[in-house]
Amino acid sequence: MEPVVRIASRTVVLPADNVDTDQIIPARFLTGTRRDGLGASLFADWRRDGAGELRADFPLNRPEAQGARILIAGANFGCGSSREHAPWALTDYGFAAVVSPSIADIFKGNAVRNGLVPVEIELSAHRALLSRPGAEIVIDVAAGTVSLPGGGSARFELPPFARRCLLTGRGPLDFLLEREPAILRYEQGKDDAAAAP
């Protein structure tokens, strides 16, 4: 995982609330055994019509959205399944951050572990971003700030460990592997208790 410190990009706006993981990547695209290549199936049933043609009116398909790395989404983004294919599809497509008033729990964790920054901001700041699709903004992961199109900035919180994972590119697996002696001690206590007569 590459460190993520600062993201400067245009935005693309998808205002619907409760966008679920079945919309982010429909289940029929989960039949692979690899992490890469899922960007082509991102929002598949919204981006393309029944004949497979791109829908011109879908925000991601507009010319000005090409190359945008920040997705401004509605509330409760990423609800539904635990499929990590959802952040894989978003990052493979080119997104580096999702900005929303609230992001679903499992998705949020999956996002951090894949270097996709989950940015939860207050409603007034969110409204400012919704109203200006294509705005150039900056997300500063270290400072926990998002610049707003009309000037000023909004703060966002990340658990300290998640922030460090993003900034260093080191994930929880490294941390857990370093705690092996403590895990072993705990585990032996547990196994002994279970084996006790």
Add this chain to the structure above:
Amino acid sequence: MTVARPRTLFDKIWDAHEAVPAGPDHPAVIYVDTHLIHEVTSPQAFALLRERGLRVRRPDRTWATVDHSIPTRFVEGRPAFLNRATRNQVETLEGNCEEHGIPLFRMGDPGQGIVHVIGPELGLTQPGRTIVCGDSHTSTHGAFGAWAFGIGTTEVAQVLATQCLLQERPRTLGIEISGRLGAGVSAKDLILGVIRRFGVAAGRGHVIEYRGGAVEALDMEGRMTLCNMSIEAGARAGLIAPDETTFEYLEGKEHVPSGDGFADLVARWSRLPTDEGAAFDRSLSFDAGSLEPMVTWGTNPGMSCGISEAVPAPADADERAALDYMGIEAGRPLLGRPADVVFIGSCTNARISDLRAAARVLAGRRTNPATQLLVVPGSAKVRRQAEAEGLDEVFRSAGAEWRAPGCSMCIAMNGDRLSPKELAVSTSNRNFEGRQGPGGRTVLASPVTAAASALAGAVADPRPFLRE
């Protein structure tokens, strides 16, 4: 002597599983007692282990089954895989399990089934345990007073390698459910009612504990249905305190000790329920007494109403879009809306009591010829039990297809799916756009409502069919 601080059920499980407590710069390391894996969310995790030269730490705490992408139909005795990719997922899991010594329930194995159906059946799901799986409906196991939650694939790799996860401590949400469920109203209607009332994000950041008379009155399978859809209320986990009903269910299960061992466990489990005076971070209450059978009219599980109620006028753009997608008009009930397919299955409602309830409605009757009825048992064990009771005959005589166990049309990965604009009355858990096939429309309901709808060929109230 110090007096112990009163703790909730969740607090007790958390405290017992902190292998390393949280520090100023890291969350707690939580030990995982039982790890369940399946073919769709595990291949990339094993690949990660391989890339880093890691082994599975505790294959004896890991159990694998195939369920998500496997076919439920056989042609000339061979499973009719949708395509090479789905077959490859199953073969990849087989190879990974063999390489790491993980027990695997293959297709055709007597223990195979949907991961959240087989855990309890085998007695792997026990009170006080931490249970994880790369599937959001892992919350199902919370019915036993276990802390069970869905994880992503990178976390599957972490658990495989270290048997642990880093966890921020969730807040607790107590939902007190009073009242008695009416005739024809089940745990499915109850959870749909709860989600309608409190919303699809109500449980975000929380672990729910369902409490109160209406919860205690449920049997274990009803409790599993209730906890199953905690994730649809936004919570990663939902728990119910273990009690006599729990102990009775578990006694004699394959992985539960018998005799003195069982008595010891019961004594330990009996200390798990939330202490008198323990506080939840949030509390809500709900009256189950006035519920009628529920159906969803929209594209998230909170968009529902009682079967005889008019579909409410859309409150915002999302609800308008949902009605539009569903082709449903507000202002009148869903009753009578033609159903192309009825699906009875999934980790929400494919256990034996669900099939018995559906069979009671279908017995001696024929489904509407315009409606396809698919009955997919949750596991090989459920299938055998249903066949021993003659339920398969009831379903077939009614005109249903009786399939092999798997997730089937709940997630529609295996070829069991709707065509665009087809409407299904489904006992599954998600009515998201395209969930059961691109352009497909899903009405979530209980097994009896689904069965009644198959007879009527349209969304139907089950209660008249239960009176006779």
